Amino acid sequence: MMTQKPLDGIKVLDFTNVLAGPYCTMMLANMGAEIYKFERPGCGDDSRAYGPHINGESVYFLSVNRGKKSIVCNTKTEEGRAAFLKMAEKVDVLVENIKPGAMKRMGLDYETLKQLNPRLVYVSLSGFGQSGPYSQRPAYDMIVQALGGIISITGEPGGNPVRVGMSIGDIIPGMFAAFGTVNALFARERTGFGQKVDIAMLDCQVAILENAVAKYSATGVVAGPLGSRHPLITPFQAFKTSDSHVIIACGNNNLFNRLCNIIGLEQLIDDPRFTTNALRTENVGQLAELIQTKTLEKTTSEWLEILLKADLPSAPINTIDKLFLDPQLAARNMLVEVEQAGIGKVKVAGNPIKLSSVPPEDELPDLPAPQIGEHTKEILMEMLGYSEADAERYFEENHLH
Amino acid sequence: MMTQKPLDGIKVLDFTNVLAGPYCTMMLANMGAEIYKFERPGCGDDSRAYGPHINGESVYFLSVNRGKKSIVCNTKTEEGRAAFLKMAEKVDVLVENIKPGAMKRMGLDYETLKQLNPRLVYVSLSGFGQSGPYSQRPAYDMIVQALGGIISITGEPGGNPVRVGMSIGDIIPGMFAAFGTVNALFARERTGFGQKVDIAMLDCQVAILENAVAKYSATGVVAGPLGSRHPLITPFQAFKTSDSHVIIACGNNNLFNRLCNIIGLEQLIDDPRFTTNALRTENVGQLAELIQTKTLEKTTSEWLEILLKADLPSAPINTIDKLFLDPQLAARNMLVEVEQAGIGKVKVAGNPIKLSSVPPEDELPDLPAPQIGEHTKEILMEMLGYSEADAERYFEENHLH
Numbered sequence: 001m002m003t004q005k006p007l008d009g010i011k012v013l014d015f016t017n018v019l020a021g022p023y024c025t026m027m028l029a030n031m032g033a034e035i036y037k038f039e040r041p042g043c044g045d046d047s048r049a050y051g052p053h054i055n056g057e058s059v060y061f062l063s064v065n066r067g068k069k070s071i072v073c074n075t076k077t078e079e080g081r082a083a084f085l086k087m088a089e090k091v092d093v094l095v096e097n098i099k100p101g102a103m104k105r106m107g108l109d110y111e112t113l114k115q116l117n118p119r120l121v122y123v124s125l126s127g128f129g130q131s132g133p134y135s136q137r138p139a140y141d142m143i144v145q146a147l148g149g150i151i152s153i154t155g156e157p158g159g160n161p162v163r164v165g166m167s168i169g170d171i172i173p174g175m176f177a178a179f180g181t182v183n184a185l186f187a188r189e190r191t192g193f194g195q196k197v198d199i200a201m202l203d204c205q206v207a208i209l210e211n212a213v214a215k216y217s218a219t220g221v222v223a224g225p226l227g228s229r230h231p232l233i234t235p236f237q238a239f240k241t242s243d244s245h246v247i248i249a250c251g252n253n254n255l256f257n258r259l260c261n262i263i264g265l266e267q268l269i270d271d272p273r274f275t276t277n278a279l280r281t282e283n284v285g286q287l288a289e290l291i292q293t294k295t296l297e298k299t300t301s302e303w304l305e306i307l308l309k310a311d312l313p314s315a316p317i318n319t320i321d322k323l324f325l326d327p328q329l330a331a332r333n334m335l336v337e338v339e340q341a342g343i344g345k346v347k348v349a350g351n352p353i354k355l356s357s358v359p360p361e362d363e364l365p366d367l368p369a370p371q372i373g374e375h376t377k378e379i380l381m382e383m384l385g386y387s388e389a390d391a392e393r394y395f396e397e398n399h400l401h
Numbered sequence: 402m403m404t405q406k407p408l409d410g411i412k413v414l415d416f417t418n419v420l421a422g423p424y425c426t427m428m429l430a431n432m433g434a435e436i437y438k439f440e441r442p443g444c445g446d447d448s449r450a451y452g453p454h455i456n457g458e459s460v461y462f463l464s465v466n467r468g469k470k471s472i473v474c475n476t477k478t479e480e481g482r483a484a485f486l487k488m489a490e491k492v493d494v495l496v497e498n499i500k501p502g503a504m505k506r507m508g509l510d511y512e513t514l515k516q517l518n519p520r521l522v523y524v525s526l527s528g529f530g531q532s533g534p535y536s537q538r539p540a541y542d543m544i545v546q547a548l549g550g551i552i553s554i555t556g557e558p559g560g561n562p563v564r565v566g567m568s569i570g571d572i573i574p575g576m577f578a579a580f581g582t583v584n585a586l587f588a589r590e591r592t593g594f595g596q597k598v599d600i601a602m603l604d605c606q607v608a609i610l611e612n613a614v615a616k617y618s619a620t621g622v623v624a625g626p627l628g629s630r631h632p633l634i635t636p637f638q639a640f641k642t643s644d645s646h647v648i649i650a651c652g653n654n655n656l657f658n659r660l661c662n663i664i665g666l667e668q669l670i671d672d673p674r675f676t677t678n679a680l681r682t683e684n685v686g687q688l689a690e691l692i693q694t695k696t697l698e699k700t701t702s703e704w705l706e707i708l709l710k711a712d713l714p715s716a717p718i719n720t721i722d723k724l725f726l727d728p729q730l731a732a733r734n735m736l737v738e739v740e741q742a743g744i745g746k747v748k749v750a751g752n753p754i755k756l757s758s759v760p761p762e763d764e765l766p767d768l769p770a771p772q773i774g775e776h777t778k779e780i781l782m783e784m785l786g787y788s789e790a791d792a793e794r795y796f797e798e799n800h801l802h
Binding site for chain 2: 004005006007019023027031046050051052054059060062063064110128129130131132133134135137138139140141142143144146147148149150151152153154155156159160161162163164165166167168171172173175176178179180182183184185186187189190191195196197198199200202203204206207208209210211212213214215216217218219221222223224225226227228229230232233236237238245247249251278308311312313314315316317318319320321322323324326327328329331332334335343346347348349350351352353354355356357
């Protein structure tokens with residue numbers, strides 16, 4: 001039996017594609033919402049075509065669409081548009097991430113839908129937002145990573161541009177959209193009315209830059225890339241060992257002094273170049289070199305044993321395979337097995353929001369990722385009042401393209 | 402007059418420090434919640450010591466603490482603990498990010514507080530969570546960036562380890578915590594009860610890795626760093642120009658063919674090495690070299706004019722100063738001026754959640770970042786029933802350390 005989750009009973013019409021939108025609705029699904037993913041006939045979500053594939057099933061697709069139901073719908077046909085409108089009357093939330101203006105051209109914009117359903121929360125995700133001079137420009141993750149400044153502060157000083165290795169340009173707006181959605185649902189409890197939520201990928205990149213923005217504004221200093229090190233705290237970076245690297249992060253004098261004692265650099269504790277965090281940051285080049293002469297003497301795992309025993313913040317640089325062996329991630333239920341048709345058992349990232357009301361086994365919805373249109377007939381009959389024969393006809397007309 | 406915001410009337414006891422916790426409560430403040438930041442006597446939040454400083458005021462601190470009120474409180478004194486408990490009775494949400502177990506040792510854990518206030522939503526943020534073998538280990542942003550795998554997929558192939566340039570290890574858990582908080586508030590509307598929300602920085606890193614996790618699980622392929630390029634889509638990376646770089650992102654054949662025509666590489670459209678996205682990704686080295694021979698012929702701004710006119714997804718790599726000149730960010734109200742005591746006018750990142758019920762001028766709370774204990778007396782008198790004389794005495798005892 002499933003425990004009650006915060007969004008139990010909340011229905012979401014999911015008219016999104018690829019990543020930012022699907023990540024948003026996955027977060028809502030993890031909190032208990034029922035997600036109806038509308039996919040176009042034929043290929044469905046673009047990411048079904050992204051590799052790797054196993055028996056024709058996209059692993060990429062399943063990783064952000066588990067826990068959802070799929071209905072095939074061509075909103076450009078009369079019947080498809082009617083089905084969409086009828087569904088919009090019945091749901092609590094609609095999430096879309098098509099080009100600004102396109103929903104309006106189809107007569108599916110917020111102003112139209114709120115007439116049918118004044119309680120609807122209508123969430124629009126786009127590259128640049130529903131307003132402003134770039135609104136009609138095409139965007140991808142990489143475009144907003146570049147425009148939003150994050151690429152300019154990631155990488156080696158003087159080195160080539162480096163992309164943040166996961167799609168931060170999509171995931172962050174997906175997260176802000178999910179947060180905005182639940183806020184709008186909470187507001188609806190008081191006002192009785194839904195509203196429109198407008199999220200731009202570019203805005204979201206700026207929102208996570210934290211001090212870099214205010215720092216430039218207040219001082220004129222433009223942040224740049226610093227390799228593995230932190231701009232303000234020292235030592236706080238990767239050091240080479242005899243076999244790979246170890247991360248050491250010392251946020252205060254106490255930790256720094258303990259580090260010096262443990263790695264055999266006691267003489268640095270009173271060295272006037274390194275007595276405060278500010279001085280250590282100023283002289284980071286010299287300090288890092290001294291520390292590295294020591295870290296090179298042992299392997300990463302030897303160092304970790306020594307450093308962690310001394311309660312010094314330290315870590316290896318885990319590759320993805322190492323996550324599957326990590327006892328903490330196992331204890332936290334952060335790699336969850338899903339049984340996926342065509343693929344079999346596959347592990348996906350778990351839900352990082354641990355609620356006292358939800359036991360670990362209920363943290364993810366009890367559904368794998370849907371086959372395209374897997375729930376078309378069920379949704380037509382149960383929610384839209386189709387007869388079985390009509391649902392059958394719809395299915396044949398829309399699934400055989 | 403302020404418009405109604407989703408979290409208007411929601412009171413938050415903010416017992417957090419530095420970044421993940423303060424970012425969470427800033428997101429709640431942006432949605433209308435009233436934040437009471439509890440700071441220890443003397444130095445207050447650690448980040449008040451982080452540079453740059455202007456007239457003794459930390460720009461870092463202000464960038465994540467605008468819109469909050471500050472009360473000085475030493476929870477290790479009898480009076481301080483009593484004030485904390487009384488406040489916990491009156492608020493809707495408590496957010497803390499101290500080491501797991503420490504709240505319990507002070508008698509301020511969820512089990513104690515829910516007796517006083519069963520409606521309380523109690524949010525704990527920590528490096529590794531309240532459970533599991535690493536629970537007592539110290540953590541910083543860099544530690545979880547490394548342990549969570551993101552450093553292993555960021556940077557140049559074979560290059561040095563590279564940190565994501567903003568504190569993704571802190572910001573992401575701050576965002577998940579804010580999302581969890583509002584979900585728990587929404588659940589409370591139905592159940593009448595609060596609950597405990599447990600967020601681990603490490604869990605959150607794994608939750609944003611998207612396809613890398615499922616890909617390894619399903620295929621055994623370990624993702625690695627790829628410089629500026631995307632693992633699955635090609636061309637989708639930075640190319641050198643005659644003066645810097647340009648990002649070009651072509652997610653399908655249509656865009657690729659248009660790109661070839663526009664930059665003078667028509668012969669590649671039918672080149673068997675490049676006819677599909679899968680082939681382009683397989684032969685990305687050869688393709689990137691061919692494209693770069695062309696991009697090197699003009700400056701970045703010349704290319705942007707050409708590419709954007711052809712509706713091709715493209716961008717410069719903006720440094721932080723360029724954000725302040727961007728017309729889209731200006732149109733979206735994403736750089737907002739705050740008047741900060743001691744510093745004067747300074748711009749901070751705006752609120753990326755654009756709600757139709759909230760006009761742009763109300764998107765951020767109407768308060769700058771607080772001076773330490775700026776609201777101590779006000780809170781003691783208005784919320785905790787202190788007389789003016791008692792508040793004065795408390796102030797003198799706690800502020801003059």
